[in-house]
Amino acid sequence: MTVRPTADFDTAIDAAVSIGRITKKFGDVVAVDNISLDIVDGEFFALLGPSGCGKTTTLRMIAGLEFPTEGSLKIFGEEVGMLPPNKRPVNTVFQNYALFPHMSVIQNVGFGLKMNGVAKSEVADRAAEALEMVRLGGLANRRPSQLSGGQQQRVALARALVNRPKVLLLDEPLGALDLKLRQEMQEELKGLQRELGITFVFVTHDQEEALTMSDRIGIMHEGKLLQVGSPEQIYEKPSNRFVADFIGNTNLLEGTVQDAETVCLANGARISVASDHPAGTAVAVSLRPERAVIGKHESSGNGQTSVNGVIRSVTYLGNAVVYQVELDWMTLEAREENRTSVTRREPGQRVSISWNPQDVAVVAE
Amino acid sequence: MTQVLSHPEEVTPEFEKDAARAQSRRGFLMALPTFVYLGLFFVLPFLIVIVYSFATRNRFGGTDLSGWNFEAYRKLGDSVVRDILFRSIWLALITTIICLVLAYPFAYFIATRRPAVRNLMLVFVMIPFWSNFLVRNYAWRVLLGNDGPVSQLSEVLGLGETRVLFTPVAVVLGLVYGFLPFMILPLYAAIERIDLRLMEASRDLYASGWQSFRRVLLPLSMPGVIAGSILVFVPSLGAYVTPEILGGAKTTLLGSYIVTQFLTARNWPVGASLSFVLMAVMLAATLVYFRKGGRTL
Ligand SMILES: Nc1ncnc2c1ncn2[C@@H]1O[C@H](COP(=O)(O)OP(=O)(O)OP(=O)(O)O)[C@@H](O)[C@H]1O
Ligand SMILES: [Mg+2]
Numbered sequence: 001m002t003v004r005p006t007a008d009f010d011t012a013i014d015a016a017v018s019i020g021r022i023t024k025k026f027g028d029v030v031a032v033d034n035i036s037l038d039i040v041d042g043e044f045f046a047l048l049g050p051s052g053c054g055k056t057t058t059l060r061m062i063a064g065l066e067f068p069t070e071g072s073l074k075i076f077g078e079e080v081g082m083l084p085p086n087k088r089p090v091n092t093v094f095q096n097y098a099l100f101p102h103m104s105v106i107q108n109v110g111f112g113l114k115m116n117g118v119a120k121s122e123v124a125d126r127a128a129e130a131l132e133m134v135r136l137g138g139l140a141n142r143r144p145s146q147l148s149g150g151q152q153q154r155v156a157l158a159r160a161l162v163n164r165p166k167v168l169l170l171d172e173p174l175g176a177l178d179l180k181l182r183q184e185m186q187e188e189l190k191g192l193q194r195e196l197g198i199t200f201v202f203v204t205h206d207q208e209e210a211l212t213m214s215d216r217i218g219i220m221h222e223g224k225l226l227q228v229g230s231p232e233q234i235y236e237k238p239s240n241r242f243v244a245d246f247i248g249n250t251n252l253l254e255g256t257v258q259d260a261e262t263v264c265l266a267n268g269a270r271i272s273v274a275s276d277h278p279a280g281t282a283v284a285v286s287l288r289p290e291r292a293v294i295g296k297h298e299s300s301g302n303g304q305t306s307v308n309g310v311i312r313s314v315t316y317l318g319n320a321v322v323y324q325v326e327l328d329w330m331t332l333e334a335r336e337e338n339r340t341s342v343t344r345r346e347p348g349q350r351v352s353i354s355w356n357p358q359d360v361a362v363v364a365e
Numbered sequence: 366m367t368q369v370l371s372h373p374e375e376v377t378p379e380f381e382k383d384a385a386r387a388q389s390r391r392g393f394l395m396a397l398p399t400f401v402y403l404g405l406f407f408v409l410p411f412l413i414v415i416v417y418s419f420a421t422r423n424r425f426g427g428t429d430l431s432g433w434n435f436e437a438y439r440k441l442g443d444s445v446v447r448d449i450l451f452r453s454i455w456l457a458l459i460t461t462i463i464c465l466v467l468a469y470p471f472a473y474f475i476a477t478r479r480p481a482v483r484n485l486m487l488v489f490v491m492i493p494f495w496s497n498f499l500v501r502n503y504a505w506r507v508l509l510g511n512d513g514p515v516s517q518l519s520e521v522l523g524l525g526e527t528r529v530l531f532t533p534v535a536v537v538l539g540l541v542y543g544f545l546p547f548m549i550l551p552l553y554a555a556i557e558r559i560d561l562r563l564m565e566a567s568r569d570l571y572a573s574g575w576q577s578f579r580r581v582l583l584p585l586s587m588p589g590v591i592a593g594s595i596l597v598f599v600p601s602l603g604a605y606v607t608p609e610i611l612g613g614a615k616t617t618l619l620g621s622y623i624v625t626q627f628l629t630a631r632n633w634p635v636g637a638s639l640s641f642v643l644m645a646v647m648l649a650a651t652l653v654y655f656r657k658g659g660r661t662l
Contacts (some may be wrong), residue, residue, distance in 0.1 A: 064569075084574075085565070085568040092566070092569045093568055094562060094565075097576050098560070098563050098565070098566035100566070102585055110545070111567070115567075116571045160570075163570070
């Protein structure tokens, strides 16, 4: 996040949502801990993190359903931190959909427009149009209880989007759907977002969902925002140990920084890898299983970009084979695509694990 | 059970039919004492009341069961009876509305507390039931009496002498006090079942706090509103004890009038016909409740 001079109004407006040093406490529980974040207009932004890390609380503060204990919250440059939800140009797709059970589908969708004082005939037209958009035109007069989970999900989406919010907030909207439907809805959501150009803030604890759908991801942990970046940045260049471990699978080789080019591993081996941590910092070298290259055992072992070990187990996944390789001080996971050209290895075989220096990342706590 | 019964007859295997029949027979046997009780002490007296309402009062204050006629019902059109009827309905209505207005926020408050706090508050609501209804009404008489705390307070505040006792205000006060729990409990039960996240959703969809109440909470809690209103309106309409103790001679209500017809005026047919009309009204109200609200409550 860049700090802008206060007089510079124009540039501040390009952020759809601007969160400045926001903290939210519930009694003694710090649910959100001093978060700063700019969400760009038109982007698909995912908030990702384990259960209880504060994703929902952050989203609810943007919606106005929760008020920050400290900090500022702007939507398109306008301070909204203390405005009630009905005064904010945002709408929410709730995790449980929260459809009104006593209203028909079309009444649900038209509710926001009606409350906004839109003329009756226009409410009807726009609600019908929104239902068409989510391909539910034929179910306008049903009650929510007469719909399947996926259909309810679409109604919730139409009910929010029909208001043409500047920002759409989605709290694990696909959490209750089965895998197939979920993948379908992922594409549909992404398509809608591109088509409408509305900023989406999407909360999920499913990393695959976040990686495939988002322009940028914010990783949260224990109320803190640990890293913000594109899916590639998050995966390739995790800024700390938690992110490296949380996103995808990785091997963390413990060690300490020796100098800008070298990390000394727990077993004494010095490997060459660039890092900007000061010498003496306890770090881990993150090596993704698919970047670990299995080779012939080398009696010397160059020690700088490879280590020696013994294969403990082989797991056949169909499209890939996963090896657990035992080193003297830890076990590494290595993954090979299942091509006919690669030779399958057997448990007990002595091998070397090597990598390209640019394929590993140094992460601290 | 319902599954079995919902099958078309011809596809239900014979033994299932037998089982269903045996089960319903067992159910009937278990309910038999209640049937007998209700039959003896409710249905039979009710029939007797109906019979008497068509009978004739003789010159000596007795009742002749021979000459059937509608005379008693015709007498209900008298302005005296009509006034009493309207006054009773009016007071019952006011009582119901006041109870509703007082109980709704309170029920909402209870329903949104933590379970432990909730149970404690429900116990508080029910505490008045631990002492006798009659005793509590007499307590109000003391409170509202000429030298009671209420009039003393009003004198201290310089509001002059207030005469609440033996006025319709005292009756409504007593009725509200007596029947408020009957409004709170069904309202609480209805609100407690509502997913309050729906209120957040409506706020998110640009509804103000009032609109959220009006469009979401109120319609969803309607079963409780209807149940509570009937539970307060019906006994208020037929109230006897409270108007007798707190009301003055000028505020005769239906209950007192019926008693007078039986005991003092010795006009049983009129007392009976009025009782019957009252019960018919209550029955109708109860049916409305089961139609509209009871289904989902
Ligand atoms: N109303 C509340 N009162 C007290 N504590 C709360 C409240 N809401 C949230 N918390 C706490 O704040 C923390 C963050 O909660 P939050 O719901 O934001 O997590 P989350 O990231 O959405 O988790 P999940 O993935 O399980 O939905 C948790 O420790 C939670 O217990
Ligand atoms: Mg959550």
